[in-house]
Amino acid sequence: MLIRIICGAVLAVAFGLAQQPSDSQPKDIRDTPRGTLLGFLEASSGGDYRRAASFLNIRKDHRRSTSPEELAQELKRVLDRKLAQDLSKISSATEGDLTDGLEPNLELIGIVRQGDRNVDLLLERVRLPEVGEVWLVAASTVSLIPILHADIDTTWLESFLPHWLLHTTVFDTPLWQWLAILILTLVATAFGHVLARILIRSLNPLVRRTHSALDDRLIEALRRPLQLLFALAAFRAGLVWIAPSYLLRMYLGRLLTGIIYLSIAWVLVRLVDVITTKLVAAMSGRQKTTVASIMPLTRRTIKVFVVCIAILATISSWGYDTTALLAGLGVGGVAVALAAQKTLENLFGGLAITSDKPVLVGDFCKYGDKVGTVEDIGLRSTRIRSLDRTIVTVPNGEFSGMQIENFGKRDKMSFRPILQLRRDTAPQKLHSLLPRLRQLLLDNPHIERTPRVRLLAIGSQSLDIEIFSYVLTPDYDEFLLRQEEILLRLLDVFAAERVELAMPMQLNFDGRQREIPRPSPQQPEPSQEK
Numbered sequence: 197m198l199i200r201i202i203c204g205a206v207l208a209v210a211f212g213l214a215q216q217p218s219d220s221q222p223k224d225i226r227d228t229p230r231g232t233l234l235g236f237l238e239a240s241s242g243g244d245y246r247r248a249a250s251f252l253n254i255r256k257d258h259r260r261s262t263s264p265e266e267l268a269q270e271l272k273r274v275l276d277r278k279l280a281q282d283l284s285k286i287s288s289a290t291e292g293d294l295t296d297g298l299e300p301n302l303e304l305i306g307i308v309r310q311g312d313r314n315v316d317l318l319l320e321r322v323r324l325p326e327v328g329e330v331w332l333v334a335a336s337t338v339s340l341i342p343i344l345h346a347d348i349d350t351t352w353l354e355s356f357l358p359h360w361l362l363h364t365t366v367f368d369t370p371l372w373q374w375l376a377i378l379i380l381t382l383v384a385t386a387f388g389h390v391l392a393r394i395l396i397r398s399l400n401p402l403v404r405r406t407h408s409a410l411d412d413r414l415i416e417a418l419r420r421p422l423q424l425l426f427a428l429a430a431f432r433a434g435l436v437w438i439a440p441s442y443l444l445r446m447y448l449g450r451l452l453t454g455i456i457y458l459s460i461a462w463v464l465v466r467l468v469d470v471i472t473t474k475l476v477a478a479m480s481g482r483q484k485t486t487v488a489s490i491m492p493l494t495r496r497t498i499k500v501f502v503v504c505i506a507i508l509a510t511i512s513s514w515g516y517d518t519t520a521l522l523a524g525l526g527v528g529g530v531a532v533a534l535a536a537q538k539t540l541e542n543l544f545g546g547l548a549i550t551s552d553k554p555v556l557v558g559d560f561c562k563y564g565d566k567v568g569t570v571e572d573i574g575l576r577s578t579r580i581r582s583l584d585r586t587i588v589t590v591p592n593g594e595f596s597g598m599q600i601e602n603f604g605k606r607d608k609m610s611f612r613p614i615l616q617l618r619r620d621t622a623p624q625k626l627h628s629l630l631p632r633l634r635q636l637l638l639d640n641p642h643i644e645r646t647p648r649v650r651l652l653a654i655g656s657q658s659l660d661i662e663i664f665s666y667v668l669t670p671d672y673d674e675f676l677l678r679q680e681e682i683l684l685r686l687l688d689v690f691a692a693e694r695v696e697l698a699m700p701m702q703l704n705f706d707g708r709q710r711e712i713p714r715p716s717p718q719q720p721e722p723s724q725e726k
Contacts, residue, residue, distance in 0.1 A: 281306035388427030461506035545592030559604030
């Protein structure tokens with residue numbers, strides 16, 4: 197799935213670059229060496245050999261032996277069968293490549309084999325009265341076209357194929373070559389699968405000798421990327437034998453190059469997953485929680501960086517100027533920033549949460565007026581599991597601006613009950629009760645050694661005693677257990693000291709307000725039976 201998404205992005209970027217108009221684009225495609233060769237290939241592939249001949253520097257002596265259209269047709273066949281150099285290697289500058297060691301007005305298309313010698317195919321810059329200086333196939337190369345064409349032999353496979361497979365073409369490519377490419381794809385896929393399996397099986401004995409599980413995970417993670425890389429290598433090797441038309445070979449070569457770069461990126465992405473997972477597993481305690489919270493965002497950032505590098509490498513291999521692309525992105529960055537303020541706000545909010553670490557993955561926190569457990573901190577949003585077991589997605593820009601109370605970072609929990617005694621409790625009982633309550637807390641190993649028990653207030657309805665202490669646990673469930681134990685012991689002390697807690701009062705209105713106390717626990721309720 198990742199490869200499909202990345203390939204789609206690469207093709208979309210490449211198509212956008214190819215279709216993007218530019219004010220600096222030359223009016224005549226022949227103003228650059230690459231434009232001349234591309235224009236010739238497009239015209240000849242479409243069968244317009246008259247227009248294709250306009251890219252040749254044909255002299256009068258050439259016209260005597262062969263017509264311009266025939267020369268263009270023969271040159272196309274020579275390029276299809278003999279030329280291996282990619283179009284992206286040819287300069288796209290108006291002045292050509294001045295560092296190739298040739299004359300300034302000459303540009304090398306490629307080297308082809310003729311008999312037992314190599315022949316240079318050249319472009320030359322000439323001045324035409326109607327358009328000015330343009331690049332054309334050099335006159336010296338045009339004079340060699342009949343010789344190079346005569347040197348092309350029919351392959352042994354073509355001699356056995358039926359006529360309709362040889363002469364039925366789809367996109368200027370014979371039908372038999374399309375069938376051969378399809379078969380080659382299946383064979384290369386099977387070859388990659390078998391070769392990767394053999395390589396992994398040969399490495400398994402070495403891996404079993406180690407005590408670490410990291411190498412096992414690495415081999416398993418690299419299995420599918422290796423299958424793809426082996427299949428691509430086999431396909432590229434077989435494509436040379438099929439020798440399709442130059443344009444189709446160029447497009448297939450670019451596609452293969454892009455997939456190879458993306459396959460390498462896939463390998464790196466899988467390595468990042470394995471290494472980061474192992475890194476988190478190697479941590480312990482709070483350190484593991486911290487790393488586990490930071491690692492998802494770090495992992496995604498590294499993956500995005502790797503994929504972007506692979507895309508730029510692919511575009512550069514296709515012959516596009518990545519420097520101009522990056523400059524264009526820099527100029528367009530302001531417009532993107534204005535159009536995507538919320539997205540950038542959430543992105544930087546995620547970075548702020550990750551760096552400042554107010555919460556980590558697994559922390560129970562209060563954000564705003566809600567509470568929940570943090571499950572993931574992403575590039576755009578933070579996902580929190582609520583008490584109702586639903587997932588709440590909060591944009592990082594909003595979450596980072598909230599007041600966040602992190603219950604996961606507390607080291608102990610406060611125990612602060614207010615005990616309300618009956619108003620008529622004798623002072624002598626208070627003198628004996630308060631020390632017993634203090635001693636009860638001091639004797640409890642789960643209570644911090646500095647408890648406070650004080651008579652807080654003498655109210656109109658009760659005597660209020662405040663207990664302030666800390667239970668030595670950050671876990672809420674354990675806190676409830678310890679609190680329950682302490683409260684039960686407090687009730688035992690009250691019973692031993694014969695001290696009663698104050699009961700709530702009720703108001704009864706019958707024309708005048710009076711307070712009617714509820715019966716104490718020692719007094720039975722009056723019977724409701726008639």
